[in-house]
Amino acid sequence: MPAKTASSVPPWQSYQALYIHVPFCKTRCRYCDFASEAMEAGGPAAQVHMDTYVDDLVLQLRRAAKAGELAQLSTVYIGGGTPSYLGGRRLTELLYTLSLTLDLARIEELTLEANPDSLTPALVRDSFALGVDRYSLGVQSFNDRELAALGRPHDATQARAAIRLIGERPARLSIDLMCGIPEQNMTSWQASLAEATAPELEVSHISVYPLELHPATPLGRAAAAGEVALPDEDMVADMLAYAADYLSRQGFRHYEIASYAKPGQESRHNSAYWTGRPYLGLGRGAWSMRQRGLAAEVGAGTGGRTLLRERWCDGKLQESVVGAEAVAREDAMLGLRMAQGISVAAQPEPIRQVMSQQIARGLVVEEDGRYRLSRRGLFMANEVFASLL
């Protein structure tokens, strides 16, 4: 609950996006370092555990609705983990509660994250019926050797079937594709991109991102021990560049560093993160963001906003307050991820100075009153972001 504030302090703005976290997966992928539980080996206890978790989410949703926190939402995203792994019964319970606690007619986008192996016809039918209008499918690759090297719980055939299954409904579909993975080469990468964009599959959104190796994961350890051959950094750069060129030829717009969409198919929920709109996170470890202050252009670095990030973690509330100056930097950092960039006029002087330096380094361009990452800057974005810290 937002605290009561003196009248001089502007009130907290309403949440505009809701994220529901489902921290369960069938098995753990070899590269994954997220706090997600692998449930397959858990037996009946794991089933009870997931029941309890969903019951608790239902309770949280009802509380949030009573507190009025869900009234102004425009997007909902059920992510993970692997939400589809919850199975039809639990997902139905969750979605049904959602339909009762918020006005689905107002919701512009309700996304369900799914893996090809746990997406059944019944699950698609029921989830669609209960309001899901966008599916985000963890395909990663259409090459079985690559999928096996990543430790994904599915193969390419299952991915194709899942895509077709979603295609039977008038729902939007996004898929994830990964480059820089073991066994991959330019030819197999091109093949995966070609398959993702095959007209009959009607994929309207693709997230393209390079594999991040974390030292504490099985893949990270294997790579450190020299047991797996990974495409080198330059090859990954070539793959990212190829994807950018190829997907734009196929009619996708590179609207964010890692996101490509057919016109109008951009993720509205994720755009909320990049443009500084308040969001509520429910579920274990999910972050919420609240903010107050006046913003002529929210998310464009206008001064005067303060931001509060909070989450419940192991029964404890973690909070971090971000002051106005840091908010401006963070807004710039997130806003620059998007092709639309950030408004020059809205930036305070220190940020303009940083931008001038990045323009001189060829990583940022200034056009039509906005700063945007250059093509090189898209691939070297950390250089720009680090300069804004």
Add this chain to the structure above:
Amino acid sequence: MQNIPVDHIRNFSIIAHIDHGKSTLADRILELTGTIAERDMQSQVLDNMEIERERGITIKSQTVAIRYQSRPDGPGQGDAYLFNLIDTPGHVDFSYEVSRALEACEGAILVVDAAQGVQAQTIANTYLADAAGLTIIPFLNKVDLPGADVARAKHEIEEGLAIPAADALEGSAKTGLGVPELLERIISEVPAPAGDPKAPLKALVFDSYFDAYRGVIALVRVVEGTLKSGDGVTFMAAGLRAQAEEIGLRVPAHQPCEQLEAGEVGYLICSIKDPKAVQVGDTVTQSAHPAEAPLAGYQAVKPMVYTGLFPVESDQYEPLRSALDKLTLNDPSLVYTPESSYALGFGFRVGFLGLLHMEVVKERLEREYQLDLIATAPSVEYRVYTTAGERLELHSPQDLPDPASIERIEEPCLKLKIITPPDYIGAIMELCQQHRASYENIVYLSPTSAEMHWRMPLAELILNFYDGLKSGSRGFATMDYELDGYQESKLVKLDILIGGKAVDALSLIVPAEQAQGKGGALASKLKAIIPRQLFDVPIQAAVGGRVLARQTVKARRKDVLAKCYGGDISRKRKLLEKQKAGKKRMKQIGNVELPQEAFLAVLQTD
């Protein structure tokens, strides 16, 4: 203990190769004589610096007066004896200090590991003890260990050291086996000190340390005459006059006394606040009745190895200076002068007695003073004769004048002694030749141990020679060395240019014929170390403007955090902050960010 007569005093040291058990034996002696109760023993009392204990070496010696009640049925007939156990630094860097400490003794216990036998420093220390005219009592240590080969070790002692070892003591410093017998042998074999207490005073300073309240505390052995509390005294080499404010015995706490007679060992406090004023090897005499000549053998301390020490953060310059000031108090051999580097900013050129000394000092600065330091490649002191007829002594590549004005350069040389099992002679020959050493001869100590003699430039020793020796002999070979004058060599300054700019802190003085090879190796090594940046970074190795080798670190093409959604923002931010902190630790050379490891690369290139 003051009432023990001089003929019941025994002054002795323990000498050994590293790890053969010197400090453990000292501990056992202190414990068995009740000098330090068992419960107060922090294993190895004599190694009281953290780093010393960790490395199992003694850098600063600690001397202790021990009261020993002899056995009624032994040579001491039940009388009380005063043992002065004079500890010596345990590393070749400090051989001069060792020699002075041995001068204060009449006897030495030679500890030899029964498994390892005679090693290079066993021999070096035995020579020093011989030169000081000491009676040597061999003690075969660790005889209870499975690998012990007593017969072989005895054979090596007889062959290699020419010391009769047939009835050498066999024991274990760890368990105390053989130590009671050793104490009796000290009485029967080590001579009582001689010297005329009525002669003019000559006391040898064999160690000194600094106390914040009392100033310099010198450890002295009275050789002739009597040192009395309150006397006016003169440090003869330093030409320093002072008053003997307090004298006494270290038991090991200070126990003041009225006087120290010829043959006695103790401490002397004169309210001297400058630690460099009192040098090891100096002779103390009575100002009113001075000795005619000082004791022989004094040498001013002269560093052998120099390196630049620079703080990673420029605001750490003053803390570094103050830390060096403090370290000097107890280590007057440390010398330093301010040095500035285009690449590394302000720091110090620091001179050390040797490589180990350098490592220990650097580690103490980092650990005890929490300084983050970059050390440049170590250098020796070169003599440069210019065409104008001057002789320059310099120890930093930066100071080398223009090649056109150099007539010739001389570099310091070593007599090098290596002891190794014969299997590794071939590998060592090759290693030595790579390091410009000239072969002198080889002596077989036993069928399993050979002693090789070489002459080698000191500069070669400080660039990885020891590591090469250890790896070439699977750790079996040991070495010892002493300075042996200068020799003329054809040397050039090898410059490293990064992004077209010469990085002064990476320059090296190298033999002309090695410039190409070293330049190439260094450029390759740097290529591997320097992270890819926004633009291509050329690395060049050059001598006098002529480029010998070139490498390029290609521009980085991808540095992007993949996805970033709501939950990730804090996490991504942390990653970026980490990345930024990593960059901050780098040194900026023009546009190029150079990691600290780049400055270490020169140390590791052969």
